[in-house]
Amino acid sequence: GEDVEQSLFLSVREGDSSVINCTYTDSSSTYLYWYKQEPGAGLQLLTYIFSNMDMKQDQRLTVLLNKKDKHLSLRIADTQTGDSAIYFCAESRNGGFKTIFGAGTRLFVKA
Amino acid sequence: DTGVSQDPRHKITKRGQNVTFRCDPISEHNRLYWYRQTLGQGPEFLTYFQNEAQLEKSRLLSDRFSAERPKGSFSTLEIQRTEQGDSAMYLCASSLGSQGRYEQYFGPGTRLTVT
Numbered sequence: 001g002e003d004v005e006q007s008l009f010l011s012v013r014e015g016d017s018s019v020i021n022c023t024y025t026d027s028s029s030t031y032l033y034w035y036k037q038e039p040g041a042g043l044q045l046l047t048y049i050f051s052n053m054d055m056k057q058d059q060r061l062t063v064l065l066n067k068k069d070k071h072l073s074l075r076i077a078d079t080q081t082g083d084s085a086i087y088f089c090a091e092s093r094n095g096g097f098k099t100i101f102g103a104g105t106r107l108f109v110k111a
Numbered sequence: 112d113t114g115v116s117q118d119p120r121h122k123i124t125k126r127g128q129n130v131t132f133r134c135d136p137i138s139e140h141n142r143l144y145w146y147r148q149t150l151g152q153g154p155e156f157l158t159y160f161q162n163e164a165q166l167e168k169s170r171l172l173s174d175r176f177s178a179e180r181p182k183g184s185f186s187t188l189e190i191q192r193t194e195q196g197d198s199a200m201y202l203c204a205s206s207l208g209s210q211g212r213y214e215q216y217f218g219p220g221t222r223l224t225v226t
Contacts, residue, residue, distance in 0.1 A: 004153075031213055042115075042202055042217040043154065088153050092213065097142065097167060099215060101153030 004102035006089050011108040018076040020105045022089030025070060029091040032065060034074045037086045037104070046074070046087075076107075084109045115218035117203050123224045124193055131189045132221045136205030143186050144215060145178055146202040147171065154202050160186060161208065193225045 003025045012018045024032070030051050035043040049056045049063045049072075056063045062075040072091075076083055086104040116135045124130050136143050141162050146154035157176070159167045162183040172178075175193075180186040190197055200222050204215040 033214065035217075042117075042219040043204075045214055045216060048214050090153070097144075097159050097161075097208075097213075098156050099144075100156070103151065103153050 004089055004091055004100050006087075006102040006105045008103070009106050009108070011110065012079050014079060014081055014109055014111050016079055018074075018079045018083070018107055018109075020074045020076075020087050020089075020107065022072040022074075022102055023070055024072065024089070024091045024100075026091060026093065026100070027070065028093050029070075031092045032063075032072050033088075033090040033092075033099070034061075034063065034072075035088040035090060035101075037088065043088060079107075079109050081109045081111055083107060115203055115205050115216055117201075117218040117221050119221055120219060121222045121224075123226065126193055126195060126225055128193055129189065129191045130193060130223065131187055132201055132203075132223075134186045134188070134203030134218060136185070136203070137216060138184075140205035140207050140216075141183065142206045142208035142213075142215075143180055144204045144206075145186070145188050146204065148200040148202055148220070157188075190223075193223075195225050198223055198225045 006022045033048040034046045037043050060077045064073045088104045089102040090099050092099040118133045143160045145157040148154045158178050160180040175191045178188045200220045202220045204217045206215045
């Protein structure tokens, strides 16, 4: 079946690294995404990774993919108060038309 | 490009009324998606268009819901005889859908409140 799971909350201190974890069940997933949502706003695409990759780095963001364990993580280096938001993990299969989202991880950054 | 836009941003309606939402995708994107998001949840897929063709509909999309994309550009989502359970954020997204570019870009959403 299709399911994407994330922990609900994460709290970190400003300047520390944040690691948000996600597991998915569909072994045929081809694309995996991280989105950020701030209060009252739509989803902002942060980064994505293809299933034939195991790591992608983009400035402060590092995505790690363990395809064997169906585990995806997002690391945010030097977390800032502006990073406080809900982070959604999502996956889609080849063709990318139907994307399945997790329930989101709410990140709190303490000053 | 200004990104995906949605109108209205907020809609309050009484139960039983019909409502229609509009989405304007990124101009060169040929794929358009509608999602529904309730509090504390991620977006749930409703339907998807490739150009003007509606290619997939979720079982969440009851007979009261209809979506169109008549010229392959903007799309409308209509809910007839609204119910309180329809209260949610309705999100639209678009993607290029070719050249390996399937990532979806979201609009700000339309928040529907049914009283």
